[in-house]
Amino acid sequence: MNRVDSSQEKKIQWLEQLVGRNLLDKMLCSFSKSTGLKAILVDNKGNTLISTDHAIKDCNFCEMIRSDSNGAKKCQRSYARACTEAAKYGEPYIFRCHAGLIMWAAPILLDQYVGSIICGQVLMWEPEDYFLEEIEEMVSGLEIDVAAVKWSAAQLEIMSSDKVQAAADLLFVVANQIMQSGMTVLKQRREITAQQARLAEEIQARKRAEIAMSTVESRNFSINSLDKEHELKTLVRNGDxxxxxxxxxxLLVDILAKAPDNLDTLKTRMMELAVIISRAVVDGGAELTEVLQLNSLFYKELQDINYPDELCLWAKNMLETFMNYSETNKIQKNQQAIQKAAEFIHRNYRNKLTIEDIAQEVYLSPCYVSRIFKQGLGCTLMEYLTQVRVEQAKIMLKNPKYNVMQVAEESGFEDPGYFTRVFKKLEGVTPSRFKQYAL
Known part of the structure; x- marks a missing residue:
């Protein structure tokens, strides 16, 4: 892409740092090649920062207009106004440039930067005499061949309003993708800055209070770190x-205070933390093979890190990934346990069941299985057992060969009176009345 060699280069470099040069080139060129329309990136003053000249050239009409310095300035003012309007409304802005062509601008808003991708150089109607006369008035005062300009205007591409709107919408998608990529980088930078500020503040606080370190204090430091690592393992295993x-x-403050400038040492300590956290996740019930795969991915990421501040963000993301995986894994296992408990109840509702019986079937403690069952289905184990028994009783009550006492016994209710009370509470009628209605 052709770039202006001016003070605008700083803006270009800033955009490239946020979005990446390859992505900017690829997005603008892909749009230009797919639509046949030239796309340029401008700032809020109308200065062209990036252009797709090598992919799509300006039309002859525009080249002649810009060949005059006053014409180029008018183009810049048109772009600046379009950029302002697009940013104001946050959506594609379709406009008519100073020379009468139809163009559109898609806003790009990144932090303090305001700009737009501008595209067009088309007409939306057949050029008639009055239009060509209007062009003659628009270009008056410019040192260009008016007859040649009018002839070039007659050769311009004509697009319907639907196609113009579709192209503007597509350009807006491109602009949004660029903004999304830039915002991701900005967010990561802010996270690193915020974390580094917190860590630096605590490190400085420690340094202000620091006294000469003796051998005993050094040993205590190591013991304290081990205690924190053990506590971290417990917290991760418990899902806190x-x-x-x-x-x-x-722990990161401890590690940075010990070896702030030794990248290899810092990486080694980070990997130790990853091992501690991953073991805790496995102890919490996660699958070992999947945890090892995550560890392998984090190890590869760690090798590509070149700055200490990035290590801290890596450690934060590593912990969050492991804990999110552990939580998801626990939810899946809880759902399986709930399903298994429900199936056990359906198979054994006729028997005298206790919470201990159900917990033993799913290999969980009575307290834990009761809690996850209530969370998952909204009722307790005993309430669910009662519902299953009542549903079975309703089926049997519809059969003439069973009386109410037989139904109560076959449904798992030892006391017919209790059966009647429970049935009426859930169904609104007694078993006898239900049987009358059913028959």
Missing amino acids: KPKSQRLLEK
Whole structure:
């Protein structure tokens, strides 16, 4: 892409840092090649930052207009106005440039940067005499061949309003993709800056209070770190994400205070933390093979890191990934346990069942299986057992060969009186009345 060699280069470099040069080139060129329309990136003053000249050239009409310095300035003012209007409304802005051509602008808003992708150089109607006369008035004062300009205007591509709107919408998608990529980088930078600020503040606080370190204090430092690592492992295993995140930050402060400039040492300590956290996740019930795969991915990421501040963000993301996976894994296992408990109840509702019996079937503690069953189905184990028994009783009551006492016994109710009370509470009628209606 052709770029202007001016003070605008700083803006270009800033955009490339956020979005990436390859992505900017690819997005603009792909749009131009697919639509046959030239696309340029401008700032809010109408200055062209990036252009797709090598992919799609300006039409002859525009080249002649811009060959005059005053014409080029008018184009810039048109772009600046379009950029302002597009940013104001946050959507594609279709406009008519100073020379009478139809163009459109898609806004790009990144942090303090305001700009637009501008495209067009078309007509939406057949050029008639009055239009060519209007062009003659528009270009008056410019040192160009008016007859040649009018002839070039007659050769311009004519697009319907639907196609113009569709192209503007597509350009808006391109602009949004660029903004999304830029915002992702900005967010990551802010996270790194915020985390580094917190860590730096605590490190400085420690340095202000720091006294000469003796051998005993050094040993105590190591013991304290081991205690924190053990506590972190316990918190991760129990799924306590907020406390785990706070303790990890304290450990990161310890690690950075010990070897702030030795990248290899820092990477080694980070990998040790990854091993501690991954083991805790496995102890919490996660699948070992899947945890090992995650560990392998984090190890590859770690090798590509070149700055200490990126290590801290890596550690934060590593902990969050492991804990989210552990939580998802636990939810899946809980759902399986709930399903298994429900199936066990359906198979054994006639028997005298206790919570201990159900818990033993799913290999969980009575307290834990009761809690996850209530969370998952909205009722307790015993309430669910009662519902299953009542549903079975309703089926049997519809059969003439069973009386109410037989139904109560076959449904798992030892006391016919209790059966009647429970049935009426759930169904609104007694078993006898239900049987009358059913028959």
